[in-house]
Amino acid sequence: MFKIISKEELAPGITRFDVEAMLVARKARPGQFVIIRIREGGERIPLTIAAYDREKGIISLVSLRVGKSTALLAGLRQGDNILDLVGPLGNPSEIKNFGRVICVGGGAGIAPVLPIAGALKDAGNHVISIIGSKTEGMLILEDEMRSVSDEFYICTDDGSLGYKGFVSGLLEEYLEKNLSDVKRNKTNVDRCIAIGPAVMMASVAKVTEKYGLKTIVSLNSIMVDGTGMCGACRVEVGGKTKFVCVDGPEFDGHQVNFDLLMSRQRIYCKQEDTCYDLYKEECRHKK
Amino acid sequence: MVAKSESNKKRTKKVRIPRTSMPEQDPGARKKNFEEVATGYTQEDALLEASRCIQCKNPTCISGCPVEIDIKSFIKLITEKKFEEALEKIREKNTLPAVCGRVCPQEDQCEKECILGIRYEPVAIGRLERYVADRELKRLADQGKECAYSEVTRKCTKEKVAIVGSGPAGLTCAAELSKKGYRVTIFEALHKAGGVLVYGIPEFRLPKDIVQKEIDYLKSMDVNISVNAVIGKTLTVEDLINDGFKAIFIATGAGLPHFMGIPGENLNGVYSANEYLTRSNLMKAYKFPECDTPIIRGKNVAVVGGGNVAMDSARTALRLGADHVYLIYRRGEAEMPARNEEIKHAREEGIDFKLLNNPVEIMGRDGWVDKIRLIKMKLGEPDQSGRRRPVPVSGSEYDIDVDVVIMAIGQGPNPLLTSRIKGLKLNSRGYIDADPETGKTSLKGVFAGGDIVTGAATVILAMGAGRKAAKHIDQYIRTGKW
Numbered sequence A: 001m002f003k004i005i006s007k008e009e010l011a012p013g014i015t016r017f018d019v020e021a022m023l024v025a026r027k028a029r030p031g032q033f034v035i036i037r038i039r040e041g042g043e044r045i046p047l048t049i050a051a052y053d054r055e056k057g058i059i060s061l062v063s064l065r066v067g068k069s070t071a072l073l074a075g076l077r078q079g080d081n082i083l084d085l086v087g088p089l090g091n092p093s094e095i096k097n098f099g100r101v102i103c104v105g106g107g108a109g110i111a112p113v114l115p116i117a118g119a120l121k122d123a124g125n126h127v128i129s130i131i132g133s134k135t136e137g138m139l140i141l142e143d144e145m146r147s148v149s150d151e152f153y154i155c156t157d158d159g160s161l162g163y164k165g166f167v168s169g170l171l172e173e174y175l176e177k178n179l180s181d182v183k184r185n186k187t188n189v190d191r192c193i194a195i196g197p198a199v200m201m202a203s204v205a206k207v208t209e210k211y212g213l214k215t216i217v218s219l220n221s222i223m224v225d226g227t228g229m230c231g232a233c234r235v236e237v238g239g240k241t242k243f244v245c246v247d248g249p250e251f252d253g254h255q256v257n258f259d260l261l262m263s264r265q266r267i268y269c270k271q272e273d274t275c276y277d278l279y280k281e282e283c284r285h286k287k
Numbered sequence B: 001m002v003a004k005s006e007s008n009k010k011r012t013k014k015v016r017i018p019r020t021s022m023p024e025q026d027p028g029a030r031k032k033n034f035e036e037v038a039t040g041y042t043q044e045d046a047l048l049e050a051s052r053c054i055q056c057k058n059p060t061c062i063s064g065c066p067v068e069i070d071i072k073s074f075i076k077l078i079t080e081k082k083f084e085e086a087l088e089k090i091r092e093k094n095t096l097p098a099v100c101g102r103v104c105p106q107e108d109q110c111e112k113e114c115i116l117g118i119r120y121e122p123v124a125i126g127r128l129e130r131y132v133a134d135r136e137l138k139r140l141a142d143q144g145k146e147c148a149y150s151e152v153t154r155k156c157t158k159e160k161v162a163i164v165g166s167g168p169a170g171l172t173c174a175a176e177l178s179k180k181g182y183r184v185t186i187f188e189a190l191h192k193a194g195g196v197l198v199y200g201i202p203e204f205r206l207p208k209d210i211v212q213k214e215i216d217y218l219k220s221m222d223v224n225i226s227v228n229a230v231i232g233k234t235l236t237v238e239d240l241i242n243d244g245f246k247a248i249f250i251a252t253g254a255g256l257p258h259f260m261g262i263p264g265e266n267l268n269g270v271y272s273a274n275e276y277l278t279r280s281n282l283m284k285a286y287k288f289p290e291c292d293t294p295i296i297r298g299k300n301v302a303v304v305g306g307g308n309v310a311m312d313s314a315r316t317a318l319r320l321g322a323d324h325v326y327l328i329y330r331r332g333e334a335e336m337p338a339r340n341e342e343i344k345h346a347r348e349e350g351i352d353f354k355l356l357n358n359p360v361e362i363m364g365r366d367g368w369v370d371k372i373r374l375i376k377m378k379l380g381e382p383d384q385s386g387r388r389r390p391v392p393v394s395g396s397e398y399d400i401d402v403d404v405v406i407m408a409i410g411q412g413p414n415p416l417l418t419s420r421i422k423g424l425k426l427n428s429r430g431y432i433d434a435d436p437e438t439g440k441t442s443l444k445g446v447f448a449g450g451d452i453v454t455g456a457a458t459v460i461l462a463m464g465a466g467r468k469a470a471k472h473i474d475q476y477i478r479t480g481k482w
């Protein structure tokens, strides 16, 4: 049992949980994730470790409510327990002094970018952050991201805050302005990290490819065990099949077959909807 | 002289009793439910079957059992209706009799060596083993006890030993060490202990509450089970050593799913058997939406492979509502590695065997599987394994309509842990190089056994390895000698 120490709603449908998980906190590094099972009969869902405190033995998870399991999680209160939690899974992000690094976070994806941006900053990088959401009220972790960034930009789809448009749009403008070698379309940026919905990562990768800017993305495929045992999480990278849980979750964005990733994310759409609708119905009855 | 011929006559009469058949659910009914197919002997069945054993002076059956259960004696005890003592006799060598009685490939092990098998049918040793184990479970359940067998509630006080993986190898090693008084902790990556017994083998072949009772029994023996602990991630082997564990037994199984490497394998609707079975068994997807994990319920399902894993997948697909399940295997039925009983059950339930066929491509529409292309095979010269090698018949390709494909073509060693232990010797296929007699690896204090050493094998072989390792772990801790 893993106790929820505190809970905070960061934006409508996006909740942060601080959870007691001593062993995971001790080993966690930026880029890694856990798999949780909320209750008996529940499914196993992966969530990125958004922060960790080794001394206190606490990890933070930021979850976007999209279906039944994340709704169940959102329904838990401070003091409640998560039945199962295992991790840290996946490989940690590569952290070293690359020079100038752009960190792009979209929606709930800002949460997993934060610890990576922080670690990159600590490693001596010049950190440029671009974060975005649908609208101002949905933007999360703004102050936290600002505090680890040397340059900081916000986008919203509706223009209610910062640049109007997608993160990929702002990114393209930034890169265009920072060309160091106009002929070869080279910029003064050394690396890009992008985490968010698959479509967002795909468009970021498309933009950076033009500038030959190495781009790391963190893939959110469907998972079961998270230890390489089932193959549910398989994706195609550079024409080869990889398991996100053990080979990733981070991959070279220019090598990833995003169409396949997005197609595979939809495998259970119909079932998940039925499941979620039944659950909502159940909740309504309880009220 | 007279007495002898008398007894000879009795013998002849005995062996002429036909092997007592196993009561089973009707195929038409059972293919629609997840309840156990074989319902188990009644007392009359067990007594009759036990009476067929001629109590050989030189019981060859025992050498056929990898853990050398004293089969002759336990069967004798059954004939005397001393069921509890019969169970005790089995438990001297085998801590999971209710499991082995159900899933051992008896026809290749104990029953293969039974003398009666030469002229008649062998004694149904496995079914008898299951009977005595089930009888005890039922007796305790009737008394309102949760546990398998009488609880022991012991307090262990000796050195600490860590076991990685809670499959049959890990569970057996834990039980043996606990009996010797060691403080044992089993670390398991999943949220539930049992290994393949809980995530792989389906409910209709091995009810999960039986496995659970065995595990509860271990807990009553003061074995600590720590689930949600991936060794190599949550804790490393160095952590375990620093934590005061004097020896480590690695029993992580062969859990890495193989794919064929043909086009279309990443289409929606293509599963590894591991994923398909894990969803259905461990996550209870067959109860969706009551349980939250979904699974695709295909109408036309193709399962590729010929082992127990393939049979389990095919029969699960049927129970999940498929109209037609094809079993695609590149050799003939005689070459199938699955247990005879599973093959028989699968046929009875209407699985469509496509023998001497091999997939060459999976085709899709809008990202979803809709066809599988097969090529016909013929048997050529024997290969290294002695089985005749299947060769494709050129130009014989044809397509069948399917919406789910399950790959059950074997498993390999998962490198998650093994690649993280410095100095641990692996063989060329990635399995741990361990002494088959002692379980010792290239690292002092680290033992290994089960599928992670042998490659995918059987429950009882994994248990045997766990037992042997326990003996040598004890010796190592007592003497300090490697």
Ligand SMILES: Cc1cc2nc3c(=O)[nH]c(=O)nc-3n(C[C@H](O)[C@H](O)[C@H](O)COP(=O)(O)OP(=O)(O)OC[C@H]3O[C@@H](n4cnc5c(N)ncnc54)[C@H](O)[C@@H]3O)c2cc1C
Pocket: A033, A043, A044, A045, A046, A047, A048, A049, A061, A062, A063, A064, A065, A066, A067, A068, A069, A070, A071, A108, A111, A112, A219, A220, A221, A222, A223, A224, A249, A265, A266, A268, A269, A272, A273, A276
């Ligand atoms: C490595 C990794 C890290 C992640 N980190 C976060 C995070 O920090 N915060 C966050 O909000 N979300 C994260 N996700 C996504 C999160 O796991 C899914 O949103 C969640 O499982 C949805 O469950 P649900 O029942 O609420 O929704 P559902 O209705 O089940 O599904 C909605 C969508 O979520 C995806 N999904 C469903 N089941 C799974 C599953 N078992 N594994 C993965 N994806 C699934 C599918 O694409 C599906 O279409 C991460 C995913 C991965 C793989």
Ligand SMILES: Cc1cc2nc3c(=O)[nH]c(=O)nc-3n(C[C@H](O)[C@H](O)[C@H](O)COP(=O)(O)OP(=O)(O)OC[C@H]3O[C@@H](n4cnc5c(N)ncnc54)[C@H](O)[C@@H]3O)c2cc1C
Pocket: B103, B104, B105, B164, B165, B166, B167, B168, B169, B170, B187, B188, B189, B190, B194, B195, B196, B197, B200, B201, B229, B230, B231, B232, B251, B252, B253, B254, B255, B277, B308, B309, B312, B339, B414, B416, B417, B449, B450, B451, B452, B456, B457, B458, B459, B460, B462
């Ligand atoms: C579907 C199926 C059907 C089968 N049917 C039969 C049958 O009828 N008869 C028969 O005799 N055999 C059968 N087998 C084979 C038999 O189940 C295996 O040979 C046996 O389970 C091997 O036991 P094990 O203890 O070595 O490993 P496993 O049972 O594989 O257990 C290994 C355990 O270790 C855990 N683990 C792995 N890595 C780590 C880690 N790093 N940290 C912590 N834990 C970890 C795994 O989660 C797993 O629980 C079948 C196998 C399958 C898959």
Ligand code: SF4
Pocket: B064, B065, B066, B067, B068, B069, B071, B094, B100, B101, B104, B106, B109, B110, B111, B125, B126, B129, B460
């Ligand atoms: S454990 Fe298996 S091989 Fe040994 S006697 Fe029992 S059924 Fe036969």
Ligand code: SF4
Pocket: B052, B053, B054, B055, B056, B059, B060, B061, B062, B071, B072, B075, B113, B114, B115, B116, B123, B125
């Ligand atoms: S070989 Fe067969 S008949 Fe002889 S003791 Fe064993 S089980 Fe009985």
Ligand code: FES
Pocket: A222, A223, A224, A225, A226, A227, A228, A229, A230, A231, A232, A233, A234, A243, A244, A245, A246
């Ligand atoms: S989640 Fe099962 S192999 Fe990656």
